[in-house]
Amino acid sequence: MKTVSRVLNGEPNVQPAMRERVMASVAALNYRPNIFARSLAGSRSYVLGLLYYTTSAAFISGLQQGATARCRELGYHLVVESLEPANPDIPAQLDHLISALRPDGMILAPPMSDDAMLLKALADARMPCVLISPGGAAQALGRVSMDDAHAAQEMTAYLIGLGHRRIGFIEGEPGQAAAPRRLAGHQAALQAAGLPLDPALVVPGNFQFRSGLEGCDQLLSLAQPPSAIFASNDDMAMGAVVAAQRRGLQVPADLSVCGFDDSPMASLVWPQLTTVRQPVSEMAVTAVNLLAGRAAKKDAATSAGGDWLLPYALVVRSSTAPPRA
Amino acid sequence: MKTVSRVLNGEPNVQPAMRERVMASVAALNYRPNIFARSLAGSRSYVLGLLYYTTSAAFISGLQQGATARCRELGYHLVVESLEPANPDIPAQLDHLISALRPDGMILAPPMSDDAMLLKALADARMPCVLISPGGAAQALGRVSMDDAHAAQEMTAYLIGLGHRRIGFIEGEPGQAAAPRRLAGHQAALQAAGLPLDPALVVPGNFQFRSGLEGCDQLLSLAQPPSAIFASNDDMAMGAVVAAQRRGLQVPADLSVCGFDDSPMASLVWPQLTTVRQPVSEMAVTAVNLLAGRAAKKDAATSAGGDWLLPYALVVRSSTAPPRA
DNA sequence: CTGAAAGCGCTTACAG
């Protein structure tokens, strides 16, 4: 019965009758192929790696959720490895993972998707990789991202549409690729509306709660404070809300605040945050599809890959409103 | 050279000279045993599963961090599966995971460590399990927890030592095992100090930011409001801080607030939260040790297991102070 | 389109 192998792996050239006969037995016996035997004999391991570094637990957890779900559907399994950016141990850790498990591919979450040392080690091992939201255009099977700039532009356009003319912006961590993109989108919307780019309205941040709090304080201390603040992520937006409330301002009546990410906290705080939903779990699903697809192909050369841009969504909740007249 | 197997697996009865000769070759060739071949032939898979449901991304991420690190040291690999409590698909999902990967054991994070359906399916499959912070005393290889009650008791004793006499308490999600334990510890400290148990000072919560905010509001609306509030976790403590600040109160000058967990946010918010550090990553390490140890043993019967209570730490930061005179 | 053979890289008893 070596034909079962053919039908189980969905290969062509099997008679329908034969195929059905096999399928029936498989169902009846509750047969489940042993992944170890499969991997030993074949050229695929049915294992995919997720390489990450915990900047935002919510983001990583979302990726993992999407990836494990899709892996489950495809008969794959996900092995996770937490790495540290630019850590000299990376090659050794990778070598260990690869030689022991021989994963069919790796998914790199940011900021590891921009880690030169990791990327080099992976390339040396000829390991297929999909990069999530990379900054550069490193060589890889695929890159899956969302259009940060366009989303930020839409958010700012929404604030302008509400009637805001002076909009403060709190930047993200400079080292992360998404930060400058979000600022660029914000400024593009300002320009499209014919609004001036006042440098005083852009303050630094680092994606963390506290920098949002301080950034908001700085903006509200301006001679001409903004009527709305766009923080580059939700954590900072929450900080901004707290800073405003401490000064006795009502959000959104006195000050509109919006964020980016739609983290789980965004809809738990009060007021609930207007933000941009990142397609986190969809990005992971796409990455798994690319890697699993390429592993199934005989000729790796023709594998699809490429750049994928996934749709985001503007989530309007209760932290934004028209400015006070 | 089938003796290399013996030395690689650290078995006794090998001549030192022979052992050294093998080790030298292994190092020279950068030899790495293939986990698939090992698993196919042997009775161990060198794979451990982490079964969780994302209540707190930070908590899960901490567990995973600890588990992967320890797995790496022991030559194991971690496969993660996100499940849903009481989901009827659980047996099927589990069956799939077990028959394909044959993990040597499973680590169950709360609240899955109390999920009856999961526990039953695992027991049916005779899968060794370690439960993290379970509520009940379900049958398992091991249970690793921290002493929630004692930690809460210590926290309340600390507040009393600061001079507080009326201390508000915001409860956790009733469905989670830790919630009643923390309340019990709080009340034990009150009684030990001869303070009354005023039911009005205990308000419900659900471990989320918003319930902390509302709970604090409720407590501060009391005819005799408390001078300190102990929230059952950090998310709720952050909510309490915001509620206080909205009323124009200074934390900690006008109101002390403390939490539980030492989540990453706890030291990023302002003021930084006084809280209890849970030994999250250590719990995961202990779980891996138990499972790997049991897999290595020939006679599973004698495997250690049992109950493990790991040390926590009171982390005093700037959200608590003596009450205003 | 389908079957018989060999082999993936280890570990497990079983002899020496």
Place this chain on the structure above:
DNA sequence: CTGAAAGCGCTTACAG
């Protein structure tokens, strides 16, 4: 204490 043999459960060419 150490070696030779068999086998784990699949997949991969290779014949029919």
